[in-house]
Ligand SMILES: [Ca+2]
Ligand SMILES: [Ca+2]
Ligand SMILES: [Ca+2]
């Protein structure tokens with residue numbers, strides 16, 4: 143179960159916006175690595191350049207707190223969409239989701255297929271239910287801003303800006319409006335989380351070229367860099383390749399809504415309801431291995447050196463091979479929960495690693511040598527209109 147968290151994070155990755163590292167520096171004592179830039183602001187406006195490191199080393203941050211970034215005139219003017227449902231298709235039905243990355247006319251979704259298989263093996267594993275719960279309780283609140291979209295017609299060229307948001311404007315710890323009746327209906331009022339903005343207040347994640355035409359929203363394909371904070375574990379940095387969006391949409395006064403798609407995904411003759419938005423791309427396996435090795439490097443408790451390449455991986459003669467270095471001794475029995483889920487399960491991960499290429503997860507060849515080296519992913523999105531509170535950006539977390 144535990145080792146699924148990373149896979150789940152990858153699954154969520156397409157839908158979850160990134161996290162900047164320039165959140166509030168309100169602690170009196172910082173313990174992390176150095177800031178490389180300078181905060182010159184002294185009051186409500188931070189005019190300094192970006193903090194590029196994760197935390198401060200100084201014993202005290204002598205500047206005043208970083209505050210809400212100042213938006214440009216156009217930013218936060220909308221229109222917006224709130225993502226009220228994220229679905230991971232799991233049965234592998236071609237029509238479910240999302241895009242064909244192998245030019246064989248059949249859609250590819252390696253991650254969805256794997257998650258479906260895991261769910262079939264163990265009924266404890268219901269990643270879709272976990273995801274639904276996280277969206278309904280507001281832990282995952284994703285807003286899209288259609289930047290520069292024609293105001294009246296809500297059609298034509300646009301940029302697609304992604305924000306992590308909150309509906310808990312009054313800060314009492316729970317959403318201010320009902321998800322099922324208000325948020326899904328486009329009546330939601332949100333604030334943007336400052337973690338989804340860079341030091342200049344611009345969105346960290348965006349499709350710079352998108353379009354709404356004949357009630358179809360489209361964006362990409364292109365590189366889609368994501369930074370996904372996983373609390374207590376790591377910040378996952380991945381670049382989704384060939385990322386694209388396609389959605390059946392309708393503009394309304396409160397923003398852009400998707401129209402549901404009726405697809406008989408289980409083949410019983412009765413259609414199921416799927417979100418009208420499709421978001422997909424491929425994740426190079428090298429990136430995933432790099433993340434796993436970064437995690438393993440923090441496993442001093444298991445006797446792993448900070449620079450060890452625990453997992454050795456790459457394209458072999460007929461497949462992408464994955465294995466742990468047999469010369470590295472893993473003693474993960476000495477690790478505790480405090481060392482994170484990966485360290486305590488490192489030998490399990492290593493036992494599992496050689497089977498990875500056999501799961502059908504690695505299914506797309508991105509460098510033309512016919513050997514698959516990337517994982518296709520696809521999500522279905524359901525969206526409704528939304529409104530931003532004034533001020534549009536939530537206070538930085540303490
Ligand atoms: Ca295909
Ligand atoms: Ca609240
Ligand atoms: Ca059906």
Ligand SMILES: [Ca+2]
Pocket residue numbers: 457506507508509510511512513514515
């Ligand atoms: Ca290849």
